[in-house]
Amino acid sequence: MREDLIAPCGMDCALCSGYLALKYRVKEKGLKVPYCMGCRPRGKQCAFLKKRCALLADEKVVFCYECSEFPCENLKRIDKRYQTLYRMSLVDNLNFINKNGLAQFIAHQRTKWQCPDCSEVVCCHNGLCFNCNLEELKHKKKMYRWDEKKQTQKNP
Numbered sequence: 001m002r003e004d005l006i007a008p009c010g011m012d013c014a015l016c017s018g019y020l021a022l023k024y025r026v027k028e029k030g031l032k033v034p035y036c037m038g039c040r041p042r043g044k045q046c047a048f049l050k051k052r053c054a055l056l057a058d059e060k061v062v063f064c065y066e067c068s069e070f071p072c073e074n075l076k077r078i079d080k081r082y083q084t085l086y087r088m089s090l091v092d093n094l095n096f097i098n099k100n101g102l103a104q105f106i107a108h109q110r111t112k113w114q115c116p117d118c119s120e121v122v123c124c125h126n127g128l129c130f131n132c133n134l135e136e137l138k139h140k141k142k143m144y145r146w147d148e149k150k151q152t153q154k155n156p
């Protein structure tokens, strides 16, 4: 379990296409997806909000729920996008972490996003497993959209 993969905004980088692409070295397998090691590991703190948030830029908060303005307008905007397109809420994630701690959150995530065919997780950006669904990913027209009919999550 890697706690450094949970970004300040509540994003679980372990579910991100950029992180999964790197983890499975998909470029070597013929799939062109940009690699990312995760928001915290690459020192960006937060890819979404840092440029708009002095507290994040100066590393005054570890997670956005520590902020008196939580959830701020910027976070709410991204949260809405993630709820609409990617079947998760960053604000819900942060509330869960605040209440139950990081270890429990990560355990919960592994169950919620587990691939039905292997012990890995599916990508939140398209619902596919970078371990099992490589061919499907190669032929996917929109890398950052789910197939509407797809129900990959065990407990959506």
Ligand SMILES: [Zn+2]
Pocket (backbone or CB within 6 Å): 115, 116, 117, 118, 119, 120, 129, 130, 131, 132, 133
């Ligand atoms: Zn799989």
